[in-house]
Amino acid sequence: MTTQESLISHDHAGPPTLSAGDHAPLPADAPPGAIFVARGLRYSYLDRFAALDGVDLDVMPGEMVALLGANGSGKSTLLKVLDGLVFPSEGTLHAFGHLVTEGNLEDEQYVEAFRSRVGFVFQNSDTQVFSPTVREEVAFGCLQLGLSAEETRQRVDDVLGMLGIADLADRAPFQLSGGQKKKVAIASVLVMNPEVLLFDEPTAALDPRSQQWLAELIVELNAAGKTIVYATHDLDVLEQIATRCVVFSEDHRILASGPPGAILDDTALLLSANLIHEHSHVHLREGQRVEHSHAHQRGGHHH
Ligand SMILES: Nc1ncnc2c1ncn2[C@@H]1O[C@H](COP(=O)(O)OP(=O)(O)OP(=O)(O)O)[C@@H](O)[C@H]1O
Numbered sequence: 001m002t003t004q005e006s007l008i009s010h011d012h013a014g015p016p017t018l019s020a021g022d023h024a025p026l027p028a029d030a031p032p033g034a035i036f037v038a039r040g041l042r043y044s045y046l047d048r049f050a051a052l053d054g055v056d057l058d059v060m061p062g063e064m065v066a067l068l069g070a071n072g073s074g075k076s077t078l079l080k081v082l083d084g085l086v087f088p089s090e091g092t093l094h095a096f097g098h099l100v101t102e103g104n105l106e107d108e109q110y111v112e113a114f115r116s117r118v119g120f121v122f123q124n125s126d127t128q129v130f131s132p133t134v135r136e137e138v139a140f141g142c143l144q145l146g147l148s149a150e151e152t153r154q155r156v157d158d159v160l161g162m163l164g165i166a167d168l169a170d171r172a173p174f175q176l177s178g179g180q181k182k183k184v185a186i187a188s189v190l191v192m193n194p195e196v197l198l199f200d201e202p203t204a205a206l207d208p209r210s211q212q213w214l215a216e217l218i219v220e221l222n223a224a225g226k227t228i229v230y231a232t233h234d235l236d237v238l239e240q241i242a243t244r245c246v247v248f249s250e251d252h253r254i255l256a257s258g259p260p261g262a263i264l265d266d267t268a269l270l271l272s273a274n275l276i277h278e279h280s281h282v283h284l285r286e287g288q289r290v291e292h293s294h295a296h297q298r299g300g301h302h303h
């Protein structure tokens with residue numbers, strides 16, 4: 001599958017302005033040019049269910065950052081904070097050097113700039129897909145951005161072709177399979193050509209062939225200049241599609257951050273984050289039962 005130039009080129013006509021009422025200086029230790037600078041993020045749902053408990057994160061342009069962690073550790077919540085969908089009760093998030101707050105996102109110019117620069121593919125496509133046809137669904141964001149009907153049609157055709165779902169254009173999104181919905185959700189985000197892509201478990205609903213294809217797409221998008229942050233449980237793809245892994249603990253903090261090779265080799269770290277299991281099981285060796293215990297890695301293969 002070839003990626004369309006028009007959709008992945010890094011052709012932003014200068015950064016849209018992202019200044020609004022709420023200001024705070026960048027933290028003194030923020031690396032220059034960072035896309036996201038998060039410091040001390042805390043968030044609890046309904047003030048009761050902890051999701052983030054003091055999270056610091058910098059994301060630099062061109063990174064492919066994989067968020068790893070057990071179920072409920074806070075990965076989706078962090079992505080929602082990065083996308084300005086939930087707001088931390090403590091701590092600060094700067095995006096493109098500007099503070100992200102609920103108040104700032106009420107500013108029309110700010111929100112337009114922010115939404116055009118950051119795209120988010122949710123974990124559950126059902127909550128993201130709502131139009132009567134796939135074509136309208138994918139066109140929605142372009143029309144929101146104020147693109148002409150002609151430009152929109154061209155981009156929609158390009159992105160549907162790129163994702164191999166042109167044949168679904170006139171179908172109702174809610175009648176599609178899980179993986180098809182996921183591709184429609186990805187198309188609806190890519191069509192807006194944002195420079196930062198947030199994916200929540202991008203490969204989760206996909207068949208093996210589509211998983212591999214998506215991994216290649218992520219690499220291609222990254223090579224075209226996109227910064228990518230995603231949550232995943234798929235340890236097998238990390239060396240292909242992560243430049244850095246960030247590991248959450250079950251108490252909603254960041255345990256470690258580093259290149260995929262170093263993180264994947266750190267069995268103690270992976271065990272403590274509950275990313276691999278210490279598994280007791282039985283082997284039949286030369287007709288004898290041999291019971292042993294060892295760590296399972298990389299998607300939990302069995303032998
Ligand atoms: N809408 C919600 N209402 C209440 N609590 C929530 C809500 N969404 C998430 N939580 C809680 O916040 C914590 C973090 O959840 P989050 O969805 O960020 O985890 P995750 O790392 O993405 O997990 P998973 O791997 O299962 O997707 C969990 O304890 C979860 O129960």
Ligand SMILES: [Mg+2]
Pocket residue numbers: 075076077123200231
């Ligand atoms: Mg999640």
